[in-house]
Amino acid sequence: MYEDSVVPVKAETFSGVAAKSSVSQCIKTVLLTACVEKRLTIGLLPAIQYLSQNSNGALFCLTAPPGDSATHMQEVLLQAFCVENGIYVIKVDSDKKLKKLLGCDIPNLDFSCVLVHYPYTDPFSDSQEIDLSILTESERDLIRHCESNWDYAQMPVIKLPEK
Template identity: 40%
Template sequence: MCVSKVNDNRCKMINRSKLGKAVRGVLTRAKVERRLICGLLPAIAYLEKTPDDVVICVLPQTRPGDATTHIQTVLLQAFCYENYIPVIQVNSSEKLADYCGVSSKTGCNCAIIVKDPAASPTTPDDEIPLSPTEKILADFYECTLEEFPRPVIELPI
């Protein structure tokens, strides 16, 4: 994915109030399709080997006073930015853990969605197509690159 000039019409069409459900749907579908990697260390290990296979990175807001996780998250965001991987921030590590099927007591401090190996590009230079919902989240990321503070998506129950 290449970050270029943002199409204002595309950005205006994104309904931000429905993005939480979109994130939940993308995570649930990726989990069923075995394309979901949850946890900071497994995500970093996967990114280290094959960053081109990552479609989206989902990160919850870090808790105040958790300096270690905050530093790891900032470095992960920078890595994703350098590799053109959209980073979606969400409001709850517990809800993210629920969607990923991980213990909600510990929470989930990172989830990445990888490309579907069954989907193949038509030519070697083409990218593997994203699902419509993944495309909406990628567009949202591109449309909000210059927003500060970065928008945080509220996850539904």
Template identity: 35%
Template sequence: MCVETEMNLIKQEMFNRSKLGRAVHGMLTHARVNRRLICGLLPAVAYLEKSPEDVLFCVLPQTRPGDSTMHMQTVLLQAFCYENDIPVIQVDSSDKLSEYCGVQNTKSGCSCAVVTKDLSLPPTPEDEFPMSPTEQILADFYEFTLEEYPRPVIPLPS
């Protein structure tokens, strides 16, 4: 019991929320440069319907209070991702998410972003596509916080 608690404390220190915000920024920037980023609800849903097995992460901003339509869309998207074992990373700002995704001229910001696997890399012997160190940190964070409720929200840096 004591060893498990000690390991949890070590992991919590590893998952410093400000470092995670920079990790999300780096992952989105890298995915955008490599054309592995899909931004916006309709394009993301279309891709998820077609190839959910090729999705590495779904990044969702917190919904604004009073925006019930967006809240329902987010809940349904999270449920779909959960059913398909797609990690959902929740962030604090749709405006910053839009900026990181390279989306401009939107009134409400980016409603979601999907990061796909890098299919140009050869799969591992377990038939999994390798993740970058930043992506692995975020995958570990997701696994570590999977049973937390409410889900943790990562603050994005400016």
């Protein structure tokens, strides 16, 4: 079912750090930058726990194909929560590629969901607006991509690079 929804994304190019790159390369740049800056939550349950405490702290939620029906139901609820709270949901084609991309070799770590947090959020601020100037070019490019696909009934699944 999930594989059937993998659709080619428009051959757009982006202006960010990964200049003239595809959406998948832009995702790679965003993930690696966030990893270095320790702005990731990896795993479905840790993501749900993080968002239950801090619904304004996440910028992107990347999801990979679910392993079973119970996980699928949790992912659907998480995606609905993210959309309701203005968190950009990006579906990717493989949790194994996410794991490889991040260079993590921790056994039994769930890569079906990865949250990318904002670079900085003021916990005392009541403002829902985020200062886009603090985001990297790749993050802004990825936001533009997500907003261009925001109204589609079915989000496209992005094929991540093999390396």
